[in-house]
Amino acid sequence: MTAPAAGPAAPTVPEPSHIGGESRRGDRVFFAMTGASGVLLVLTIIGIGIFLVVQAVPALRADTTNFLTTKEFLPEADKPTFGIAVLAFGTILTSLVAMVLAVPVALGVAIFVTQYAPRRLAGLLGGLVDLLAAVPSVVYGLWGIAFLNTHLQAVNKTLNATLGWFPLFGDTGGRYSRSILLASVVLAIMVLPIIAALTREVLLQVPSALSEAALALGATRWEAIRTAVLPPSRPGIVSAVMLGLGRALGETIAVALVLGTTPAITARILGPGGNTIAANIAAKFSEYAQAGRGALIATGLVLFVITFAVNALARVIVIRSARKRLG
Amino acid sequence: MAKRIVATDVSAYYGSLKAIEGVSLSIEPKSVTALIGPSGCGKSTFLRTLNRMHEVIPGARVEGKVLLDDEDLYGEGVDAVAVRRTIGMVFQRPNPFPTMSIYDNVAAGLRLNGIKGRQRLDEAVERSLRGANLWTEVKDRLGKPGAGLSGGQQQRLCIARAIAVEPQVLLMDEPCSALDPISTLAIEDLMTDLKDRYTIVIVTHNMQQAARVSDSTGFFTIDGPGQPGRLVEIDTTEKIFSNPSEKRTEDYITGRFG
Numbered sequence: 001m002t003a004p005a006a007g008p009a010a011p012t013v014p015e016p017s018h019i020g021g022e023s024r025r026g027d028r029v030f031f032a033m034t035g036a037s038g039v040l041l042v043l044t045i046i047g048i049g050i051f052l053v054v055q056a057v058p059a060l061r062a063d064t065t066n067f068l069t070t071k072e073f074l075p076e077a078d079k080p081t082f083g084i085a086v087l088a089f090g091t092i093l094t095s096l097v098a099m100v101l102a103v104p105v106a107l108g109v110a111i112f113v114t115q116y117a118p119r120r121l122a123g124l125l126g127g128l129v130d131l132l133a134a135v136p137s138v139v140y141g142l143w144g145i146a147f148l149n150t151h152l153q154a155v156n157k158t159l160n161a162t163l164g165w166f167p168l169f170g171d172t173g174g175r176y177s178r179s180i181l182l183a184s185v186v187l188a189i190m191v192l193p194i195i196a197a198l199t200r201e202v203l204l205q206v207p208s209a210l211s212e213a214a215l216a217l218g219a220t221r222w223e224a225i226r227t228a229v230l231p232p233s234r235p236g237i238v239s240a241v242m243l244g245l246g247r248a249l250g251e252t253i254a255v256a257l258v259l260g261t262t263p264a265i266t267a268r269i270l271g272p273g274g275n276t277i278a279a280n281i282a283a284k285f286s287e288y289a290q291a292g293r294g295a296l297i298a299t300g301l302v303l304f305v306i307t308f309a310v311n312a313l314a315r316v317i318v319i320r321s322a323r324k325r326l327g
Numbered sequence: 328m329a330k331r332i333v334a335t336d337v338s339a340y341y342g343s344l345k346a347i348e349g350v351s352l353s354i355e356p357k358s359v360t361a362l363i364g365p366s367g368c369g370k371s372t373f374l375r376t377l378n379r380m381h382e383v384i385p386g387a388r389v390e391g392k393v394l395l396d397d398e399d400l401y402g403e404g405v406d407a408v409a410v411r412r413t414i415g416m417v418f419q420r421p422n423p424f425p426t427m428s429i430y431d432n433v434a435a436g437l438r439l440n441g442i443k444g445r446q447r448l449d450e451a452v453e454r455s456l457r458g459a460n461l462w463t464e465v466k467d468r469l470g471k472p473g474a475g476l477s478g479g480q481q482q483r484l485c486i487a488r489a490i491a492v493e494p495q496v497l498l499m500d501e502p503c504s505a506l507d508p509i510s511t512l513a514i515e516d517l518m519t520d521l522k523d524r525y526t527i528v529i530v531t532h533n534m535q536q537a538a539r540v541s542d543s544t545g546f547f548t549i550d551g552p553g554q555p556g557r558l559v560e561i562d563t564t565e566k567i568f569s570n571p572s573e574k575r576t577e578d579y580i581t582g583r584f585g
Contacts, residue, residue: 119385209422213485215383217436217492218412227435231426322426 052301059294067298071263073280075295076288082295084302089265090274091303094180094255095248097168097269098187103241106192110199115211115225126200132193141254144186145178149258152182156270172271178260180269183276186254191244198243202236203229235318242314246307255279277303329356329526330396330495332377337391338555339372339381346372348555350391352545359518359527361537361564364547365579369556370530371419373547374498377528378414379407395495412440415494419501421481423473423488429456430469432484436492451491459487460517479510486517490525497521499529503536515540534580538568546576 060067062080070083109129113122156176163169172179206229214224230237256279260272281296288296332354339347347369354360362370375381376389379400393400400410423432433452442448452469456462461483465476473484482502489497499518503511518527518540531537537544545561560573571577 207422209418209420210424212380212383213418213422213424213488214435214439216378216380216411216416216418217439217488218408219439220408223439227439228424231424234426 049304052297052304055294056298056301059291060298062291063295071265073263073295075292080291080295084277084299086263086265086274087277087280087299088302088306090180090259091249091276091278091306093267093269093274094183094187094259094276095245097181097184098191098248099241099245101184101188102192102195102244105188106195106240106244107199107237109192109196110203111225113196113200114203115221115229126197129193129196129200132189133197137190137251137254138257140186140190141257144182144254144258148185149177149182152179152185153177156181160270168267168269170268170270172268172273175260175271178258178272180259180266180271180273183255183259184269186258187248187251190251190254191248194247195240195244198240199233199237202233202240205236206232234321238314238318242311245310249307249310250278250303251276252278252282256282329524331356331394332496332526332528333394334373334377335392335394337373337376337389337393339369339376339389340387341384342386345555347376347547348557350547350558352558352561354526354528355543356526357522357524358542359522359529359540360543360545360561361541362528362530362545362547363532363534363537363579364556364559365549366532367556368547368549370545370547371500372556373558374500374528374530375416377496377498378416379410380416382407412436412492413494414496414498415489415492417482417485417489417497417499417502420505421478421485423476423481423484425472425474427473428470429465429473429476429484432473433487433491436488440492452487455487455491456484458490458521459483460513460520461487477510479506479513482506482510482514483517486514486521490521494525496526496528499527501530501532504532511536534568538564544568546571546573546579548575548579 059075059080063070063075063082064079065072065081065083067083069085070081071086073082073087074080075082109125113125113129117125153176156172156179159169160171160176164171210228210232211224214228215221219227255276259275259279261275261279261283262273263275264273266273277299281300285293285296334353335351337347337350338345350369350373362374364370372381376391377393377400379389381387381389389401391401395410395413399405424435427435430452433455434448437448437451442451453462453466456465461480464480465471465484473481476484482505486497486502503514506514515536518529521527522542529537529541541564543561544564544567546559546567547556548559549556559575560567560571562572566572567576568580571580577583
């Protein structure tokens, strides 16, 4: 390095300043684009909400009974009588049973793939899970009604015979075809790959330094997973489960194909019964005129609210548990 | 409590890649032994063979013998989990469990060992935090998250976590490389205290650190890319830094190489 004074090229004319007002155009454009995306998202959600409310209100006004407690769904009768009770109950029941079936398996798959499986097998299983997540729901529905229904009936019968004292497995009057459980099993198979794939991503984010820390303390593999890998993943796992639950709550065609519907609130899952909001909309939307469609949209609004409430609840649980843990 | 380590002809592999070859050395109880050498020379790999942490990486394996007093850590029927309970480890980057409080971090190893009584845990947590020179700084906020501490405090928290299970040997893999000089000094002071009770092996890139804290120093190197790392020599720290037997050691510590 020579001193700058030695060179004849020492600047005599002041160069244009590089710290003054040059505009960062790319930066501004990028900010505007990403900002617009955010705003668009919020506007879309608000827009959907407004649409649902505007369409639902006239139908709800015309309803001659209490919308929240009525079981029948006859919006096109001379005196429209329809309510959400059966649909909301059926939606939540099928989804909850599906989650009970799917979540343990999905977490098992994710933990196995990320923590235990040799690399090649992990890649194979991971790809398979992604593939399952991409299968359209109508395919699951067709498989459910054409294949699984026949085989599940025997299972339903046995469950009722052996564990009939358990309220969910109570007597269904000998009808085991197109059962609530069938709908739940189909839903479970549909949401399993979603939950597994998201949970796998969450678990992969945990630095290996944490499980090594546990292993170095003399933890077994499972203890290391339990103390070091799962706790930091918990918010992500809850989110994954909630996304799965959202999918189950809103699933339309698969449920419409497999579930035997009745206008009754029943928690006896081994037989047909009830209906779900989404399946009901799918089944009736095309045959209904204005009034009926308004009623269906009102039920859609309820589904919107249920999904929102479930997500909010999940967030509260995550935040509460984090606060409690950290005092 | 502190035990002697004797490694005989230890080689370690990552899949088909041989990372270290034929390392034999003896580590005295209640002393600090430093392992130095250029990056990639296998000193950290060797350290991880001493508590069977090497093999947690898929495809990794070890050949040779490591005796802890009279027991071969790689002998038949020896449980790697039990080995790691006896030989504690502190890592390069502080890695406290992020969702746990300071207290729970220190108690983690004890809980893994099935110790539950509140009083016993309280005592062990205080003793370990005092042992790691961290007690006075954190005693009023034991319930706060361990991740909220400074880097140096987090590393001392990790040391407290490691000594809480009362290991016989403490392995430290570049424990100060992510820390500022003041925190480094605190950890070095701590090592001097800890060697009254533990056998300490430390891997370091910092030769001044090796000279300051260790009683013995081992020098590792590799002959070239793709070659396995080897132990060139191990001797008292004084000898290594003043009059090493090997030319390569001298070149390294005088800065002519590496």
